[in-house]
Amino acid sequence: MQTDLVAALDIGGTKIAGALVDGHGRILVRAQRPTPAQEDGDTVMLAVEEVLGELTSTPLWSGATAVGIGSAGPVDASAGTVSPVNVPGWRDFPLVERVRAVTGGLPVELIGDGVAITAAEHWQGAARGHDNALCMVVSTGVGGGLVLGGKLHPGPTGNAGHIGHISVQLDGDPCPCGARGCVERIASGPNIARRALDNGWRPGPDGESSAAAVAAAARAGDPVAVASFERAAQALAAGIAATATLVEIDIAVIGGGVAGAGDILFAPLRSALKNYATLSFVQHLTVTPAVMGTDAGLVGAAAAALAGRPSTPVAGVG
Ligand SMILES: [Zn+2]
Secondary structure (H helix, E strand, O other): OOOOEEEEEEEOOOEEEEEEEOOOOOEEEEEEEEOOOOOOHHHHHHHHHHHHHHHHOOHHHHHEEEEEEEEOOOEEOOOOEEOOOOOOOOOOEOHHHHHHHHOOOOOEEEEEHHHHHHHHHHHHOOOOOOOOEEEEEEOOOEEEEEEEOOEEOOOOOOOOOOHHHOEOOOOOOEOOOOOEOEHHHHHOHHHHHHHHHHOOOOOOOOOOOOHHHHHHHHHOOOHHHHHHHHHHHHHHHHHHHHHHHHHOOOEEEEEOHHHHHOHHHHHHHHHHHHHHOOOHHHOOOEEEEOOOHHHHHHHHHHHHHHHHOOOOOOOOOO
């Protein structure tokens, strides 16, 4: 029997994914449901229970020793509750208690999705072997997490490293979070596309105006598309440099759909970083693409579950 088998949940605004994951980060069983994001809280929970039901009905389940949850935020790991922005039916929803109730009282670890992806990249991915790392997801939003001193650093509520909502433009555009000039307000996919459209870029015959379409135009040499990615890269560079200066990270790992633009994003990002990461102790900071792909949330949730099991002498995931 597997002695290091855990269940993992990755809860987002569009899908709820579940898996049984072994101690090497291998996914042995999967289940998934669409998130009924606009329904009431119990209906959303029903989808989670269906995912868990598929896992608990497999023969492997009897070996599962803990459950890890990576959820869209904000989360409150200390209270065991979640309030995902894109799931209005869940506000201070007692997810940990509800999951524990349907998994036979197994220990449950909750972390934010940015922290989960960080755990995955540190355990199996691009940040492996790095004791001080920032991992980010740049897609519809901008999230992240930190590894400090060789350990995941989720913070008291599970949200530490939320780089998308630090301000890099003091009097910039209002951000939905209530602040101004946040990294996310400049560098997220929708904001890259919006800025390109505002400055005169027009979609091709297929009419697609996503950040991926802007990236394709940039690759073809469209100067407005290039400039929109350069601006996003500048905001990311300022945020990464600030983080490095505060806590001395030596690597920043970037995943998510916008990172899929490759050099269209990474070349101006590395260039801009030289303008912001100036002190001697941050000059050697490297920026690299994430490698864990779409399973990062599940693998990271599993890492949190493994680290949090009562048999492990270290309390919590940190
Ligand atoms: Zn914000």
